[in-house]
Amino acid sequence: MKFITGSPEKGLGLRELCSGALDGQKVEVHGAVHALRRLGGIVFLTVRLRDGQLQCVCDPGVQPAGLCEECTLRVQGRIRAEERAPGGRELAAESVEILSRPAAPMPIPVSKRKLNLSLDTELSLRPVELRSQRERAVFRIQACLSRAFREYLTGQGFTEIHTPKIVHAGAEGGSNIFRLDYFGHKAFLAQSPQFYKQTMVGVFERVFEVGPVFRAEKHSTPRHLNEYTSLDFEMGYIRSFRELMDMEVGFLSYAMELLRRECARELELLQVVLPKADAIPEVPFEQAKRLAAEKYGRPIRDPYDLEPEEEHNIGRYFQEEYGADFVFVTHYPSKKRPFYAMDDPEDPRYTLSFDLLFRGMEVTTGGQRIHDYQTQVDKMRARGMDPAEFESYLMIHKHGMPPHGGLGIGLERLTARLCGLDNVRHACLFPRDRSRLEP
Amino acid sequence: MKFITGSPEKGLGLRELCSGALDGQKVEVHGAVHALRRLGGIVFLTVRLRDGQLQCVCDPGVQPAGLCEECTLRVQGRIRAEERAPGGRELAAESVEILSRPAAPMPIPVSKRKLNLSLDTELSLRPVELRSQRERAVFRIQACLSRAFREYLTGQGFTEIHTPKIVHAGAEGGSNIFRLDYFGHKAFLAQSPQFYKQTMVGVFERVFEVGPVFRAEKHSTPRHLNEYTSLDFEMGYIRSFRELMDMEVGFLSYAMELLRRECARELELLQVVLPKADAIPEVPFEQAKRLAAEKYGRPIRDPYDLEPEEEHNIGRYFQEEYGADFVFVTHYPSKKRPFYAMDDPEDPRYTLSFDLLFRGMEVTTGGQRIHDYQTQVDKMRARGMDPAEFESYLMIHKHGMPPHGGLGIGLERLTARLCGLDNVRHACLFPRDRSRLEP
Numbered sequence: 090m091k092f093i094t095g096s097p098e099k100g101l102g103l104r105e106l107c108s109g110a111l112d113g114q115k116v117e118v119h120g121a122v123h124a125l126r127r128l129g130g131i132v133f134l135t136v137r138l139r140d141g142q143l144q145c146v147c148d149p150g151v152q153p154a155g156l157c158e159e160c161t162l163r164v165q166g167r168i169r170a171e172e173r174a175p176g177g178r179e180l181a182a183e184s185v186e187i188l189s190r191p192a193a194p195m196p197i198p199v200s201k202r203k204l205n206l207s208l209d210t211e212l213s214l215r216p217v218e219l220r221s222q223r224e225r226a227v228f229r230i231q232a233c234l235s236r237a238f239r240e241y242l243t244g245q246g247f248t249e250i251h252t253p254k255i256v257h258a259g260a261e262g263g264s265n266i267f268r269l270d271y272f273g274h275k276a277f278l279a280q281s282p283q284f285y286k287q288t289m290v291g292v293f294e295r296v297f298e299v300g301p302v303f304r305a306e307k308h309s310t311p312r313h314l315n316e317y318t319s320l321d322f323e324m325g326y327i328r329s330f331r332e333l334m335d336m337e338v339g340f341l342s343y344a345m346e347l348l349r350r351e352c353a354r355e356l357e358l359l360q361v362v363l364p365k366a367d368a369i370p371e372v373p374f375e376q377a378k379r380l381a382a383e384k385y386g387r388p389i390r391d392p393y394d395l396e397p398e399e400e401h402n403i404g405r406y407f408q409e410e411y412g413a414d415f416v417f418v419t420h421y422p423s424k425k426r427p428f429y430a431m432d433d434p435e436d437p438r439y440t441l442s443f444d445l446l447f448r449g450m451e452v453t454t455g456g457q458r459i460h461d462y463q464t465q466v467d468k469m470r471a472r473g474m475d476p477a478e479f480e481s482y483l484m485i486h487k488h489g490m491p492p493h494g495g496l497g498i499g500l501e502r503l504t505a506r507l508c509g510l511d512n513v514r515h516a517c518l519f520p521r522d523r524s525r526l527e528p
Numbered sequence: 529m530k531f532i533t534g535s536p537e538k539g540l541g542l543r544e545l546c547s548g549a550l551d552g553q554k555v556e557v558h559g560a561v562h563a564l565r566r567l568g569g570i571v572f573l574t575v576r577l578r579d580g581q582l583q584c585v586c587d588p589g590v591q592p593a594g595l596c597e598e599c600t601l602r603v604q605g606r607i608r609a610e611e612r613a614p615g616g617r618e619l620a621a622e623s624v625e626i627l628s629r630p631a632a633p634m635p636i637p638v639s640k641r642k643l644n645l646s647l648d649t650e651l652s653l654r655p656v657e658l659r660s661q662r663e664r665a666v667f668r669i670q671a672c673l674s675r676a677f678r679e680y681l682t683g684q685g686f687t688e689i690h691t692p693k694i695v696h697a698g699a700e701g702g703s704n705i706f707r708l709d710y711f712g713h714k715a716f717l718a719q720s721p722q723f724y725k726q727t728m729v730g731v732f733e734r735v736f737e738v739g740p741v742f743r744a745e746k747h748s749t750p751r752h753l754n755e756y757t758s759l760d761f762e763m764g765y766i767r768s769f770r771e772l773m774d775m776e777v778g779f780l781s782y783a784m785e786l787l788r789r790e791c792a793r794e795l796e797l798l799q800v801v802l803p804k805a806d807a808i809p810e811v812p813f814e815q816a817k818r819l820a821a822e823k824y825g826r827p828i829r830d831p832y833d834l835e836p837e838e839e840h841n842i843g844r845y846f847q848e849e850y851g852a853d854f855v856f857v858t859h860y861p862s863k864k865r866p867f868y869a870m871d872d873p874e875d876p877r878y879t880l881s882f883d884l885l886f887r888g889m890e891v892t893t894g895g896q897r898i899h900d901y902q903t904q905v906d907k908m909r910a911r912g913m914d915p916a917e918f919e920s921y922l923m924i925h926k927h928g929m930p931p932h933g934g935l936g937i938g939l940e941r942l943t944a945r946l947c948g949l950d951n952v953r954h955a956c957l958f959p960r961d962r963s964r965l966e967p
């Protein structure tokens with residue numbers, strides 16, 4: 090009988106190859122031909138490795154026939170220092186084996202520094218456009234952000250949960266919900282894991298989930314996606330809703346450190362300046378609105394919510410006055426927050442809630458939730474809702490819940506603001522919008 | 529201006545409290561009253577902390593009025609060694625503050641060791657039934673499994689991806705796909721991230737995703753869910769499909785170590801014996817079928833697939849003959865594998881694919897994929913498919929892909945087999961089946 094014993098080869102990435110430890114040694118690497126230049130008889134290859142690009146020099150004797158861009162290769166050779174090569178190292182090839190060949194040349198010059206495609210062309214060609222260096226950097230950074238979220242919260246005693254995306258009722262209300270036929274029953278796609286993460290606070294006290302959420306937004310804007318990845322947490326036994334913001338600041342600081350350590354090349358390539366995330370100003374909604382209106386001379390039109398331009402101006406204000414990239418706007422009006430939001434006991438027109446703005450755009454919504462059964466039932470009735478329709482959700486309030494709250498962070502928005510992308514679609518591998526279901 | 533500076537309190541979990549380091553010290557803990565016993569004038573509380581249960585002794589002087597089960601508390605007191613208490617420690621309360629009270633007593637005695645509810649009752653009461661010790665143990669173990677998957681693969685150079693769940697075509701074909709109205713267009717819920725993870729091999733070489741997948745299975749069995757969490761990876765530049773199995777064995781070994789370290793109490797509570805995962809036998813499909821049929825006298829009815837009872841018998845065979853909890857069944861017949869599966873060049877009636885059986889049930893399906901454009905187009909045509917309908921998927925083959933493959937692991941099945949649960953629904957927080965959309 091044969092046994093599989095689980096010692097997979099890790100293979101060499103750019104990080105190991107450029108560390109200096111392998112200089113002068115014979116190594117084997119594999120990757121795709123990202124770019125190919127001929128100079129005299131010599132071929133210079135840029136080989137796309139899993140974590141970056143390696144220059145590879147092939148003398149005439151080692152060039153296989155039919156070498157072209159997007160061939161995939163296995164190359165043996167020696168690593169040597171070479172100042173002019175990206176990363177300071179190059180591979181002097183001693184043998185080159187072609188593993189596969191493309192059937193057609195690339196539709197776009199993916200090795201160019203900037204592609205300057207229209208958004209629509211870019212997204213239509215996404216499966217191969219993502220092979221470009223800039224796109225790879227964006228999504229390596231994104232992976233680092235969700236990793237940071239989980240690592241940090243796990244360290245803070247949170248338990249990961251997986252909650253259903255097919256649901257019998259929406260958590261956020263409103264019309265922006267996708268409907269589904271579920272074996273002849275009406276069902277919906279979850280707009281957030283709200284009810285479930287609150288439920289799990291009664292079980293594990295502190296929980297998080299990284300998963301897709303679905304919003305049937307009918308308008309097309311640079312800040313909305315119809316499906317996005319939400320970084321959610323919920324925690325019990327809070328003394329104040331400020332503890333939620335504390336936890337988010339803790340996460341953001343951890344994430345910036347992890348990015349510095351793991352994504353230095355990507356940050357440099359995209360010229361990202363990491364924001365200061367370890368002390369974030371907080372300002373009440375009314376005051377934020379007024380400060381921005383006064384400084385930039387824009388009249389307040391909607392007293393209950395922030396318009397995108399107001400978010401922009403509030404961000405600008407705190408950047409100019411305090412050098413802050415982030416700002417917590419707190420105490421949103423009750424009428425614009427969901428039925429489960431806890432009202433401020435000092436002024437119940439407002440809630441114990443907040444948004445986090447990052448460089449002028451909301452990236453987080455959070456707040457304390459109602460934990461008392463009667464208070465929750467009363468608030469639902471006052472809004473014309475029927476508590477009987479939420480029986481399984483109200484079960485947790487009925488049978489005891491600690492004071493608690495939580496938040497949801499839009500991963501794509503966070504990535505886009507961090508990387509300076511002007512449309513959130515650029516921060517989503519395969520975005521879904523009103524007119525795009527493919528690829 | 530006020531600033532949030534991000535030093536959240538972590539609070540004390542059972543792990544810290546029972547470590548011995550805090551013996552004799554004054555501490556503050558918070559949690560819900562899981563059980564309450566009166567003995568003379570003394571109240572013994574079992575307090576449900578985020579990671580376990582702590583015994584708490586309240587003398588008459590510190591008992592607040594109205595103390596009952598599922599009250600949530602903040603307790604100050606001294607930690608002391610007490611042999612008879614679970615975990616060997618108890619808290620001698622010096623002050624007890626009630627933070628919230630339930631509006632009604634629990635519908636089930638959640639502190640009992642076993643609840644013996646019908647599956648339907650259990651799932652209907654899920655929001656509070658999950659507060660029981662056994663359920664908490666199952667889902668702490670589950671969280672540890674998905675954490676292990678990500679940590680191990682990150683260490684092996686994989687990049688995490690987030691791919692869309694609303695899609696324009698199914699990857700697995702067949703009728704078990706949910707349909708959706710997407711702004712007037714026909715759309716589906718993803719049966720797997722297959723096309724997208726393959727696409728991302730062209731970008732990052734090695735990728736993984738932990739996310740929901742949706743299967744509109746019309747039959748109700750103890751092994752199927754209509755929505756489940758899939759642990760997916762896909763990797764390029766493989767020399768053989770055995771490298772995929774190697775990677776899975778590596779993950780499983782890592783996971784067992786992490787469980788040993790992080791979930792010792794939970795494993796003990798559920799009396800889980802961790803399987804040996806570091807050397808897993810592999811056996812070709814035909815041979816596995818024959819061995820089990822011969823040994824247990826069950827005739828082979830479907831030569832192209834494994835029936836559940838055959839999986840059970842194959843598992844039993846390898847348990848009896850080799851003491852193995854796992855077995856890789858390889859080389860499934862081509863006609864039962866999807867159009868993207870790579871046929872075995874030595875005998876194209878079979879594929880370079882495998883399932884992993886764990887204690888007699890399939891928990892993983894994987895295999896090498898076709899990377900050559902013409903081979904893929906030909907196989908689609910031979911199956912009566914129209915390549916034009918898969919244009920954006922075939923883009924990756926057309927413009928070059930390395931040899932690659934991957935697998936998907938059902939997280940709930942893995943959890944259920946590990947914990948000895950007889951129905952996969954027990955390993956899902958809020959299961960979805962034909963008749964259940966709620967809670």
